[in-house]
Amino acid sequence: MVSRNEEQQVAQETLPERPAAPEPREPSRKDGPGAERPGRLRRVRAGGRAGWPRTLLALGSGLTLCAAFPPIDIPPLAPVGVAMLALAVLGQGARTGAWLGLLSGVTFFLPVLEGIGAIGPDAWIVLSLVQALYLAPLGACLALVTRLPAWPLWTAAAWVAEELVRGRVPFGGFPWARLAFSQTATPLTPYASVGGAPLVTFLTALAGGLLAYGAHTAYRAHRAGDLRRATRPLAAAVACLAALIGGGLLIPTPTGGEPVTVAVIQGNVPRLGLDFLGQRKAVLNNHVQRTRELAAQVRAGKVPRPELVVWPENASDLDPYTEPDAFNSIDAAVKDVGVPVLVGALTDTPDGSKVENRGIVWDPRTGPGDYYVKRHPVPFGEYLPFRDLLTKMITRFERVPRDFARGDRSGVMRLGPVTIGDVICFEVAYDAETRASAGGAIMVVQTNNATYGKTGIPPQQIAMSRLRAVEHGRTILVAATSGISAIVAPDGRMLDRSGEFVPDIQVRTVPARTARTLADRVGAAPEWALAALAAAAVIAAARRNGSEHDEGNTD
Template identity: 35%
Template sequence: MSSGGTGRSGATSTRSRGSGAADRSRGRSAAGARGSRPPHREEALRPVPGAVAVLVGAAGGLAAVAAFPPYDLWFLLPLAIGALSATALTRTATATVLASFAWGLGFFVPLTHWAATYAGAMPWLALGVFQALFAVLFAVPARAVLVRRGLGPGSALVVAALWVAVETLRSHAPWGGLPWGASAFALADSPLLNLGPWIGTAGLALLCALLGLGVLRGVLALTGRSRRGLGGIAGLLPIAVSITVVAACLLVPYPPNPAPAQQSTLRVAGIQGNMDPIDPVALTMPEGVFENHLAMSHEVLRSEGTDLDLVVWPEDSTSWDPRDDPYREQAIVDLSGQADAPVMIGTQTPTEDGRRYNYSLVYAPDGQVVYQYAKRHPVPFGEYIPARSFFRAITDKVDMVSSDMIAGEEVGVTDVVGPPIGVLICFEIAYDNLVRDVVDDGAQMIVVQSNNALFGESHEAVQQVAEAKVLAVVSGRSVVHVSTVGESAIYGPEGRELARTGHWEQGAVVADVPLRTGITPAVAAGWWTPLIISALGLAGVAAALTRKDRAIAPPGRR
């Protein structure tokens, strides 16, 4: 009896446990049906296999290169950012790091090939690899968002804001950063540029990323990798929305930007004197640079007479400071007198301590130097070597820059021709904060003096001219971009090309350059636009890290 009682008791106990488990299971199902508990999202997205992610990353990086001049396939940039975001949809962080690094190498190594022209292969590759790390810096926190939240509108906004945060950081740090390859600079011939004066370069980067993420969401749905929300043919919706947004940009008006009351244009001649190719070993300016620019200037005078307000020579157009060479200085003064207009030249001036300034000087017809601007943002490793002793221990290539350039302190704005003119030198046109500075100081147009001869036949020159066009539109100011060997161009404040020369040819750009006094919303917002967008991205990452449910299961989960 005792034994039988024990058996019945055990059977009863087993039935009770089974019944309780079933009741709990039914309770969870009922609670889920009522929506009282958020369901886990392990099956929301199927992860991208690591090997596939690496291939997608490399292909995306190459697509990003094709978005920039001289290829100008700007519509590939959103797709490339979408591909980079896809590298975050892996089951492991290691796969994301490898795949995003492949994207960075595929983009930055070919994009910065111009650096190899004067620095050699190793410094060029080092630059490309360092820049590629920023792609990883984007993809890792993007993964924290996407594996937890999936790819809905909210997470897309956060990831796009992260893209802006990383691009802003890359453009300004370390040592002042390098904005080469910033999203906005691929849009010189895109309808999206119509939004430039409204939302600035940071806003354009945000829009490019959002478009790319929209296309990615559609692709995931169409390929069955998105298991909840949109699926199948409905995946065409986010793609259609992205295309519609691009088309709608054709209708965006330019913001009000009035001309000054007294004078609405300046007649400007930009002189591209050209030169022989630079010796890749000696890296010295060839003979004849000064004479070429002087001869081309007189040719322009023969056709224009004294109907000029300003003559602009490019950076390094006098080889050395004409104030230390009576012959060259007198030739410039005579030219200014014949043109009855100031002549702006570019030169470098050594200092007593062995360093140098990169100057823009303006000569008046009376022979006086009436304005002087020193380049505020020398290029690290190109015009000066930061932490020289440290980097010399790594490579003796640092000694190719034998004399460090000193940064100027004053914003470049001069009123020598009446209306204030902003002055920037070479790569400074790529820094939107420097462009804003001259506009904030009253510039009604901007002159950029450049020397692209060091970059040979590379794509650097045509990419820099595209930067000039984009920032003309964003800033609402005409830009006169003048180079020793090209490309030189003049763009109106709405981006209309007024004059242009080719690469490695002698010529000039001459136009009636529109003046403007209005401040675009992008310039008025200043640093606030990238800072607010970046803060949104970082806050979104922090919020995602607090979530326990996941859109992609962790390793070991299916």
């Protein structure tokens, strides 16, 4: 890193010069306890105003961050986007930092969440703006901590703290588009097995902070006409970046395990021309038909016999427990393939008041058995907060006539020869749900992305699955109704990947592993520790800023 004296010099030189002391003047009626003193003037001016260069930097940082995520998918741009926001707020007051953070958030979340527009433009815009609000306090915090020595560290911790809050508040949070999810095939990816997604976010933001520090140091040296003064700080920043990359390359990622042959079914969905009931029947029939095709291919010797089969979420929106046709169709397909199938189905709760989003283990001999109920239903999609009020205001919410029930246990259950850990759809974005399901030897993500069409949402979800594979050292089977279905190796490699809106059958022999990664053992501790570090840095920076103002107020 860099020395404390050098960092203090960096922080001090980012601030505008204090105005010269005013000329003595005669007291006036305006003087008194409420009069504005010279120190007060300095306090206001020290915060600075954003100005167009900083405003453009903030706007550009959001767009740059977006380009790091699928479908554009240029991971090195994530640290660049972080660096641009850090440079935008450097030397500014907290209020200006908050404004610049908000601007960055708007230009980041609007394009990265554009797939939500398939539900409705209002849903997309509102969700994007709500997410952007989280970057306002982040910008304020960055403006404060960049005044401290070693500020790239504190800026990185602040990004983790922002994602911690955004992933939990309100309604259980929405941790989509975390920095870590842009780093699914980079030298930073292996760090996921050490400290999970939060550590990858921290290191991505740290790389961005180091880039910002290097750029600012070079700029100051250029302005001073003495480039030699930047040599040591730049060398330190480059050395830290090299250490981050080298450290990631040295972390081993697992590839071996007990071989298990698996199959993933993507039945596809009809897009037009059927009523609601016809849609549900057609989707179920598509998955039944693909499973029977798999059975025929096995009998013909075209593919190896799988030991387990996975269907996606919503493969049957007809409750197989109460709909005899649905039960018989599923049971016949499972008997035909001759191995247990994980069936995604919607079922009624016993009292009929709610719906359960289930992954059901369906055995060819004994029929439906163990099951997992989605524990994190999506607010405003699978359940309605403030239902009585919202249904009167927004007619689209009539499509959610009943709330989805919450499951009360993890998705670890037996499927054929192995235990699996099931998560359903958006749950793959949540650390707690995926960590709980890592108790299985193979992880499964059942999803239904048909609503979002060919937008950025399905490839972003695949990116999350790839990071989770490395984080937990597990093969991950992603089964989607319409795509993207995939088989991901424990080291994050894509072993198979489907197209979108096409039927697909994937059969592969994959490693089943029970060994736990360090990230599994430490759990959420790194995230909370880094968030606490950020909070301590903000408090220290605020106190330091306050003491400087108090000194400035001394007559």
